[in-house]
Amino acid sequence: MKLRDLPTVNAILNATAATLLLLGYTWIRQGKKEAHRKAMLGACAVSALFLLCYLIYHFQVGSVKFQKTGPIRTVYFAILMSHTALAATVPVLAILTLRLAFTERFSRHRALARWTLPIWMYVSVTGVLVYWMLYRL
Numbered sequence: 001m002k003l004r005d006l007p008t009v010n011a012i013l014n015a016t017a018a019t020l021l022l023l024g025y026t027w028i029r030q031g032k033k034e035a036h037r038k039a040m041l042g043a044c045a046v047s048a049l050f051l052l053c054y055l056i057y058h059f060q061v062g063s064v065k066f067q068k069t070g071p072i073r074t075v076y077f078a079i080l081m082s083h084t085a086l087a088a089t090v091p092v093l094a095i096l097t098l099r100l101a102f103t104e105r106f107s108r109h110r111a112l113a114r115w116t117l118p119i120w121m122y123v124s125v126t127g128v129l130v131y132w133m134l135y136r137l
Helices: 003-031 034-060 072-086 090-102 108-135
Strands: none
Touching: 003 034, 003 108, 034 090, 034 108, 072 108, 090 108
């Protein structure tokens, strides 16, 4: 794999995380606790791999400038700003949510997961969108 491939890999990892999050949510709603656990641990693993690839890429390349002009530029930066601000919270929220599950404090786990899931899902989906706008638009 080449350095130039990492943005595409990152988009795939973000899409995979979003899919696993959705599956995990669906499965817990259906009472499939073991499937839920595996999906959420998978989402954590994929997100950790994303973070590693993201850091490797940006340490080597630096920041990538958005080249488009006009209204799409405003849309891009609005998405990027919300994505970035919320992305900073995901590792902390995910670790705390997992810790509550592992220590079997499920009522607190559920209460925190109600915040963690939508934020993490938004970050994963907007990560794919930022990639598409930056590299494919």
